[in-house]
Amino acid sequence: MSADTEHGHGGEPEEWFASAKKIYPMAVHGLFRKIKWTLLFITLGIYYFLPFIRFDRGPNAPDQAVLVDLTGRRAYFFFIEIWPQEVYYLTGLLILAAVALFLMNAVAGRIWCGYLCPQTVWTDLFLFIERKVEGDRRERIAFDKEPWTGKKIAKRATKHFLWLMIAWWTGGAWVLYFADAPTLVTELATFQAPWSAYIWIGILTSTTYLLAGFMREQVCIYMCPWPRIQAALTDEKALNVTYRWDRGEPRGSLKHNKQLEAEGLPAGDCVDCAQCFHACPTGVDIRKGLQLDCIQCGLCIDACDTVMTKVGKPTGLIGYDTDENIQRRIEGKDPIYSIVRPRTIIYAAVIVAVGLTMLTALLTRDFAGINALHDRNPIYVIQTDGSIRNGYSVRLLNKRTHTRHFMLHVEGMPQGTKVEAVGVDTTFADRPIIEIGPDQTRELRVLVTSPAGVKMPESTPIVFRLTESVMGEVVTAKDFFKAP
Amino acid sequence: MSETHKTEIDKITGVETTGHEWDGLKELNNPLPRWWLYSFYACILWAIGYWVIYPAWPLVSGYTTGVMGYSQRADAIADYEAGMAERAVTGAKLVDASFEDIRTTPELLEFANANGAAAFGDNCAPCHGSGATGSKGYPNLQDDNWLWGGTIDQIYQTIEFGIRSGHDEAHIGDMPAFGRDELLTKEQIDQVANFVASKTGLETDAGADLEAGATVYADNCAACHGEDLKGMQEMGAPNLTAATFLYGKSLAAIKSQVTNPHNGVMPSWEGRLDPATIKSLAVYVHSFGGGQ
Incomplete structure (x- = not known):
């Protein structure tokens, strides 16, 4: 790296770019590797198979548990069905996601980056394949330098083929969230699926292949905003993957440090074996401290612990720790872990508040709806007998998956007022009975006529009251009745 | 320039600085990643391709049309x-x-x-x-x-053929000009207008002879407007008891309409x-x- 940048301004052309240094992460074994594998199986398992899970909603709704029906303008999540005008639930989810990210960060740093981010998970999977085909770190470095023989071509082809298969399946699973999965799979296989499905599969296949196969840590370092935000949000009490330099320094080879000890000189536990940064998927040296490039996946902890065990020293030279604790150890105090502190309490409280608000809104929401819009021109019409007629565009919603009947009543008008819904012939006690199909809206023109001989004021506040026939669910809309 | 722009290397990182300083902070001149720079070049190439293919540059009187001949107007x-x-x-x-x-x-x-x-x-x-x-x-x-x-x-039917439009099938039915053509005297017109006003909820002139008006109505108006004043749609004769009148609902308007009537035209479409x-x-x- 440094060789590229040491060109001065003096005459010699400067390099305009730095080629990314290729990183060959080494395989490690240990607790954090196990956690990462487990989370990889869970998250990818959810992603790839969730569209196939069925959920019975009755005859007039899809039976796919998670479905975003863009043409039908509905989103389904198990027992929840969202209409387009309820998209604010998505806002709530995004707020929850953001605050959850802050909370994770306040507790234990970049948990999201290290274990859960799709970029990390897919890169991990791609690296696994690379390792299985081309070997571990040393073999891969050597393999890259090998001349192009038939064997090398075969291995490379195998790797890219496997990568492309995973990428293709990733893109394929994505489109299954937007249509009935089993049907779409059949259509895709028989080349009868809509062209947009193939295009989206193509786009996501190429992004997965490029981002997980080639861009890898470049995405985290250059493209993602979270490392910048995270650096501003962390504090001295947050757990982060930390090199305990108070214990490790001065570093030196095992032999050298033993000699120092024998001479009574200070010697650290770090044997400078380079395993920590060889294992790192973003190529950072954790011993330089917390840095933007570090996604805090904990693999250096596993690498270091393995070495420490081998050389007979206590593990945990690299571990989840806080800045504060290093300082305390230097001062000879016991480390303290304050996960519960004002910052985490506030984040948790915000999560609970937003979550409860959303839940309340969800549980108490109406399954019917009414909107009324007064005619703008004319505002009123005088009839032959002197009575006044007002017209309204009324939109009615039935969010249940069966046909329902509603009675429309107008409150606030004098006795003898006539309410007609154009096209609706059924009435009960002179009130229109309106049928609305399953999961549908119906727009009606409603005419309200004051009784002849009653002098109406210039403006009368009225309420459209819609009552469901079986359960008696009531929704209302306010408007005005206008007269000269 | 090369004398004034002496390269400075940051001691901690070993990276050259840009030579700019703000409040004691110096900016490192880290090079761009290669893929970033190449993406930038690719965008420039894309733009050039776009200019060649699509309409792009304005000229004095016109613009470069591009090899595809694409036109939003077309x-x-x-x-x-x-x-x-x-x-x-x-x-x-x-x-x-x-x-x-x-x-x-x-x-x-x-x-x-x-x-x-x-x-x-x-x-x-x-x-x-x-x-x-x-x-x-x-x-x-x-x-x-x-x-x-x-x-x-x-x-x-009304839209298609119109009213007094000259079309063979149009509605025709003129209100006679009782005053202008001297079919009724001014006195008779006042009487009948007051009679109609009394039947449709309007104030009548003081001392108006409503009975005489009723007779004038029966003799001249009832044939079209009906005994009950409710009008007759076949003749286009309006309902005289309605709350709204086409040419205004007042005694003066009624007198005017009997004396020298408007007979409006709706075109045939x-x-x-x-x-x-x-x-x-x-x-x-x-x-x-x-x-x-």
Whole structure:
């Protein structure tokens, strides 16, 4: 790296770019590797198979548990069905996601980056394949330098083929969230699926292949905003993957440090074996401290612990720790872990508040709806007998998956007022009975006529009251009745 | 320049600085990642390709058209023509359908209302108003007061042939000019006007002879406006008991209309609008709420 940048301004052309240094992460074994594998199986398992899970909603709704029906303008999540005008639930989810990210960060740093981010998970999977085909770190470095023989071509082809298969399946699973999965799979296989499905599969296949196969840590370092935000949000009490330099320094080879000890000189536990940064998927040296490039996946902890065990020293030279604790150890105090502190309490409280608000809104929401819009021109019409007629565009919603009947009543008008819904012939006690199909809206023109001989004021506040026939669910809309 | 721009290497990172300093902070001159720079070059190439293929640069009188010959205007015209062709298909169905069929077929009803609304704005609104409420001399199409009948077939007939339009099939039926043509004396006109006013809730002149007026009415008016003053749609004779009068509801307006009447003209739209549009207009006007 440094060789590229040491060109001065003096005459010699400067390099305009730095080629990314290729990183060959080494395989490690240990607790954090196990956690990462487990989370990889869970998250990818959810992603790839969730569209196939069925959920019975009755005859007039899809039976796919998670479905975003863009043409039908509905989103389904198990027992929840969202209409387009309820998209604010998505806002709530995004707020929850953001605050959850802050909370994770306040507790234990970049948990999201290290274990859960799709970029990390897919890169991990791609690296696994690379390792299985081309070997571990040393073999891969050597393999890259090998001349192009038939064997090398075969291995490379195998790797890219496997990568492309995973990428293709990733893109394929994505489109299954937007249509009935089993049907779409059949259509895709028989080349009868809509062209947009193939295009989206193509786009996501190429992004997965490029981002997980080639861009890898470049995405985290250059493209993602979270490392910048995270650096501003962390504090001295947050757990982060930390090199305990108070214990490790001065570093030196095992032999050298033993000699120092024998001479009574200070010697650290770090044997400078380079395993920590060889294992790192973003190529950072954790011993330089917390840095933007570090996604805090904990693999250096596993690498270091393995070495420490081998050389007979206590593990945990690299571990989840806080800045504060290093300082305390230097001062000879016991480390303290304050996960519960004002910052985490506030984040948790915000999560609970937003979550409860959303839940309340969800549980108490109406399954019917009414909107009324007064005619703008004319505002009123005088009839032959002197009575006044007002017209309204009324939109009615039935969010249940069966046909329902509603009675429309107008409150606030004098006795003898006539309410007609154009096209609706059924009435009960002179009130229109309106049928609305399953999961549908119906727009009606409603005419309200004051009784002849009653002098109406210039403006009368009225309420459209819609009552469901079986359960008696009531929704209302306010408007005005206008007269000269 | 090279003397003043002496390269400075940051001690901690070993990276060259840009030489700029803000409040003691210096900016490192880290090079861009290669992929970033190449993406930037690719964007430039894309732009050049775009200029070659599509219209891009304005010239003094015109612009570079691009090798594809693409034109948004041509696209828009093609879209418009496709839309008109599609409209013609539904329009043909509309012409063949009965009004009852249109009422019960959502596709046709929606088309007729949309088409009718557009045609109304272009052709009818100048007289009847954009809200179809009319004005003095131009009937309100929203209310239930119909001179020539308010069923959908009657509305259709009125639109197609007009009123006193000169078309052979047009509604004709003139209010005689009782004053101008000296069919009644001024006194008789005052009497009959007061009689009508008394029947429709208006103030009458002090000392008006309503009985004489009743006789004048029976002899001259009842044939068209009816014994009960409720009018006769076959003749286009208005209901004189209604809350709204086409030429104004006042004693003076009644006197004026008996003396020297307005006989308004509605043009015939046959041949000026296509049959589908006339049918759409009938459906649309009927849907205002006053239709019978």
